[in-house]
Amino acid sequence: MKKDNRPTGPSQRMLRVGELVRHALAALFARGEVEDEALRGAVVTVPEVRMTPDLKIANAYVMPLGGTHAEEIVEALNRHRKFIRGRVAPQIDLKYAPEFRFFVDETFEEAGRIDALLRSERVRRDLEADDGDDDSQED
Structure with a gap:
């Protein structure tokens, strides 16, 4: 039987882990643990996290409330991604803590x-x- 080469969507595991990571990020941002001038006073929402098939990279799409200074906030989050990884890793039960990449949610x-x-x-x-x-x- 010939295998269909059409691209498939994310697996159930990728979706489940992405949602788990999304909740952990949202909680971290709500607590205000990431200290950066660009993030001061900003309320950051995380509408979606897309995991790679190997679950080693988490592409997080974020948007500040009101949509103002979105690029600056994403740059700040990417500067602090190792800190964020260290805070989120204990909250999720994975073999490897994913690397984070932040993008503006459009x-x-x-x-x-x-x-x-x-x-x-x-x-x-x-x-x-x-x-x-x-x-x-x-x-």
Whole structure:
């Protein structure tokens, strides 16, 4: 039997570990244990953590509340990633503590762009034209 070469999504284990790491990071940020001028007073959310298949790298997508200074905050977190690794490792039961890489989460921004596109006059006009075509076909 020929194996299908289509890319598959993350495994259940990758998803489970990613969620475990996400919760540990969120708790760490809520406690304010990472000391950096860029992080002072910032509330950082962790919408998603994607693990590599070997579970050795955790790509954490973060966004500060309000979305301000996101790049600075990500740079600060990446500067302190060894400290963060040391704090998170005891909370998760893995053979190896994952290496952390922090990125700005752009899903909210992307959703906003899609929403704006769907609300645009051009799309609305096309949808109305399609609705008119459907009525003529019913006769």
